Amino acid sequence: MAPPVCFTSTVVRAEWTRLIREVIAPTLKKEMLGLEHDGKGQLFAGVLVGSEPMFDNYSHTDPETAKLVAADGAPAGQLGYRALLDRGYTKDSPPADIHQALGKIIQETAAFWCNTFVQAGIKSKFLYPHIPIGVPLEVTSAPIESAFNDFSRPGWSTYPVGYLGKTFQPLYDALKQHGNPPWGGVEANVGMPGTLVDWESYLGWHYNHGAMLVAINLGATGTDLPAKLEKSAFSPEALGAYRKFLRNETLHEKPIAGEAAQLRLKAKMEKLQAAFRRLQAEGRNPDPIIRYVEARMPALLQANKLDDAEALLDEAFKQVAQAEQTPAAP
Secondary structure (H helix, E strand, C coil), X not given: CCCCCCCCCHHHHHHHHHHXXXXXXXXXXXXXXXXXXXXXXXXXXXXXXXXXXXXXXXXXXXXXXXXXXXXXXXXXXXXXXXXXXXXXXXXXXCCCCHHHHHHHHHHHHHHHHHHHHHXXXXXXXXXXXXXXXXXXXXXXXXXXXXXXXXXXXXEEECCCCHHHCCCCHHHHHHHHHCXXXXXXXXXXXXXXXXXXXXXXXXXXXXXXXXXXXXXXXXXXXXXXXXXXXXHHHCCHHHHHHHHHHHCCCCCCCCCCCCCHHHHHHHHHHHHHHHHHHHHHHCCCCCHHHHHHHHHHHHHHHHCCCHHHHHHHHHHHHHHHHHHHCCCCCC
């Protein structure tokens, strides 16, 4: 992957402006006019602006990424200090909350992109920033608020994970504070590992609450996750939910509170990931435990053997406890 771009760089912003005004917007307008000419203008859903802008924090990451960071000899810390410096913060005058301050810069950056599209002739009702949510703020520095600006509708990645795993209420609360504008789920799929919601309810979480589009994503890194996303998106359950929506039938939102075993398993998996990060930070090697879990967990989940999967995690926690008793690497 390329190094992260500096959002506040004047040179970078000048190039963004050129690309939007001279490359992207003219092509968009041409295609939109073509649809209007053919009487199909309603088929144009919108523009996804950006691609999950965030300030990565490599002290809070998954074990695989942590290994890559270590192999590269990269500092395992928070990014974004150049942007903070550009906005007037210094070592002697730091922000009260670094993640909120970085979040404001992400919001400002998304607004800059959208305003440039508007100036280039694309109406704001077609623009949706692509803000990542559902994961802790200390990982991305991209709060829900980052998607709101005066030049677009709000848009987010809306995978049913993290604090969006059981409900979109945090999203609805933010929308209500901003007058409940139309919005978009600009990167979405039920097929993420550990999700509990069914496809009809998931679409209902969007369209029953003011969403104007749901962009189903099939792309991801690796090989397992893309396959899971595609299988989920084209499953009979998903196709049935799409048809129901397209027939303008009511999308029923089913409660998921009763899925106690899956919720408990998901919570333990997240806790185990945190334990792996802690071991790495302490100079201990969690790789044998990671391999132990990865070699067995997929088959258990595929066979829906949740009790056995939970027992596997419990055994992994015992191994973590043993690893914590071994001396750390110098």
